[in-house]
Amino acid sequence: MTLLVKGKDAENFISRQASNSLKDSNYAAFLKPKGQIVSLCFIEKSNGFFEISCQNQELLKEHLEKFIIVDDVEIEISGKGINPKVKLEGFVEDQSIIKLVETYPDILEKYVDFSKGCFPGQEVLSKFKNIGLKKREERSKKFTDEALEIFAQAKNNQEDLDPAIDLLKKALKENPRNEDAYESLGVMLAKQEKFPAAIAVMQQLEMINPKNQMALMNLSIFYMKMGDKETAEEYKAKGTVLKFEEALKQ
């Protein structure tokens, strides 16, 4: 089911509540002032009204109606099915958006526009982005650097890599977008001949940055080691094409 938001002031009203800029269609979160999530949504503009697809329409309707004072806005629940785009595993009502970002690091990019006008929860998010997130990125980098130091000192014994691997996992908990940590972790797991685990890590890196050449090349190598020549060649081809594209740009 979706929410339909109609009325002369619908656009202005939604704009003041939603975490993202309104376009023809966009993801947005509706938050409480301290950053707890009321709803994660997909908003579509259509024929002068807004269609909000979300997981808990009644809760969102009740929440938004509290803010209608003199605005010419009407909110009704429509019978259309929920847009699968907003199904998020692990989502818990009233959860802090900051907590959710730990599991889904791309939430900020997808659901929030920091340059738009005010919305509830904006202060919490801005603080997190400017201070909290920076601190986590710094800690993540520090753990990664320490892991690489341990590797450099290791006597080439596979067991010696475990402390480095643990540090890289810590680094990724702090910053799930730390590409260096993914790459290093994948390579170290491969050195321990844990190729399925190494592949899983490199695939996560590829998801975060499809243009990361080292991810593609390492995946090619790992699949080759697993005896899967076909997949190895696919990744190698991907990496080669990317290399040419980047060379042409220069």
Next chain:
Amino acid sequence: MSTDTQIVQLDEKAIKQVAVLLSKEEKDPSDFGLRLAIKGGGCSGLSYDLRFDQKADKDLTQEFSNPDQAASIKNINVFIDPKSAIYLKGMSVEFDDGLMGKGFVFRNPNATNTCGCGESFSVF
């Protein structure tokens, strides 16, 4: 600069040749060294990047004595960034100056697959 930790080996010919090239390019050996790095690509997946460069903050440094005692450059430095080090550890660099000499040759005892050009390898 001294050696932080042993990542790569250079054979005597390679050290001499690096010193000769540093001299030719008029690079101050106390400031410039040989940078070894890894990049994606190449027929076997990964390629070496080799150039003269200044030390960067987090670089691992190795100092090698020039076996050519008559040379003006007594020591050369090798710089490796920590991320490249996870690929390069255990590698040896040799200089092939024979009739059919290839120049700098990279031998990686960890390499399980190399291509005919000798410039690309995989380490697992």
